[in-house]
Amino acid sequence: MNPVYVTRSAVITSFGDGLSVLWDGLLAGRSAVTPVRRFPTTHYLASEAACIDWLDAVPPGHAIERLLDRLATGFGPLPTGTRLLTATTKGGIDALQDQRRRGADADLDTTNGNGFIRLAERYWGLDDPTALNLNAACASSTLAIARGAAMIAHGAADAVLVVAADLVSEFVFSGFSVLRALSSNGAHPFDRDRAGLVLGEGAAAVLLTNRPLAKTADDTPSIRLLGWGSANDANHVTAPARDGCGLIAAIRRALAVADRTSEAVAGISAHGTGTVYNDAMELTAIEAIFGDRRLPCHSVKGAIGHTLGAAGAIELALGLRMLTTRTVPPTVGLSTPEPRAEGRFAAVAQPLGEGCLLSTNSGFGGVNAALLLGREEDV
């Protein structure tokens, strides 16, 4: 297989534009979760989310395009023939909200994946007739990155741009509230007292390339995507499998693609939503794969909320910084780790030893996905 490089990335989160503000916020142990202003939360379990503040002022139906426009700004030219994969769970769902509330005609194009593809093509100047949008719930962009990597590895593409975004909307907020998945006092991933997730919004773009394009790009091509895997729990539509079977299978597949054993993994960027069952399932999977090893682990969702379909791409971009600095940032919101998380997740930064970084996500529909990243010199 051809080696796959993560050549460039861009992120926008509730901390602001770029990876550095996110990284600095995490190292400072800050949370970007604030009271929601864009819709009433009176009847919901929670009243806070990690919103991008300037999106509050964007007219209904235009938030996703403004977000992608801003994300693309400064990304730089793409290699000729770059293929496009996008990922979103609900895209421009604010357009549908507006249409249903006003009872008027509205352009619902951006609520579906094809409209999302067209926006990405517009802002990155691409015209890819083979572009796809993947929807696999909260593992959408993780699966898109996995597919992009497979395309390069098997010679079906030289460069793949993955673009992902999701919004904090009343639509999704009300749904997680009625499913009783929202926490009323912030997200506390892997904490003994965790009580649910906090929603967030964000966007990320990741450019994957083969070796020749990585070498000729302006950026420093130091990080490789070594392995990827996905598996379905085949257990429940909205709840994770308690035995972690799907996540275990996805991680094992990623290790197999990378031709590595679990010993090669130095740290983990977990999904870590802060719900009781998700985090317990992840710990079960971590123990099944790594036994008693106490790898440094991290979840970003206490700081920027759960960014749904964009989570995997944002966390991949964060993983680049983790590998570059050899640092696992604090798990914001964590106070007292549950017993199985002790020695793994911490409220302070932890050193990341030599080796690979595992990044995982799981979602509704029984989906699990895993990515394995490594520094070029460690490969």
Place this chain on the structure above:
Amino acid sequence: MIASIQGLGWVTAAGHGQGHDSRSVQLTAGELPRLRGAQVFPEGHPRFGRLDTFSRIGVGAIAFAMADAGLANWQEKRRTGIVAATEHGCLQTDADYYDTVIPNDGECASPNLFAYTLPNCFLGEAALQFGLAGPTYVLNHRPEDELAGLRAAIQELHWEGLDGILAGVVNADGPCLDPQPRRLPPGAIFLYLSPADREGAYGTLSLAADGTCRHNGQIVRRWQTLLDTALAMRHANQDNDR
């Protein structure tokens, strides 16, 4: 890359069924049949009646394809994936759900409808029903490239070393969808594909490096063409066996 077509199932405005007992399937405009659980799962299904239309036709077509391939019964989970293409996904379900949010600012929001406002959730239903533990996702693509999802599925089958994969297309109907531009009429179709080392009752699909898809050597670009030729082969073989 080559894949054998082992099973075929569908739910369209013209009816529902599986390849071994029908000589044609028509992707035609019209109202979709309201499938009952007993029509799909003779032994019953606890949630089928509560599924939204998008999920119901998707799970139904997958169930018919699995039965047609002789794979409906299972003991151990299988490394089989599902790739489902759609134009507008569960937009009608989204609208129906949000209509329960608007009154009283969400106080009466429907948890059951919300669960199906992610278009991939019906794949979870199918996965647990049939023990399908491979990659599962829904995709969107340019409408004029009808078989883009099928190509992605063939690639997944080979790149991920799967036992098999269900490749299909699902498009629901409903008042919110009627004004939307669409290439295919409402309906769901799924093929069960396996690696080419197993003989397929419906012949083989090949995918060239340039993306050209062939069924038994003939270029195919449209679902209806593929369905027609696949069913013709299946029944020619059956007739010869007699």
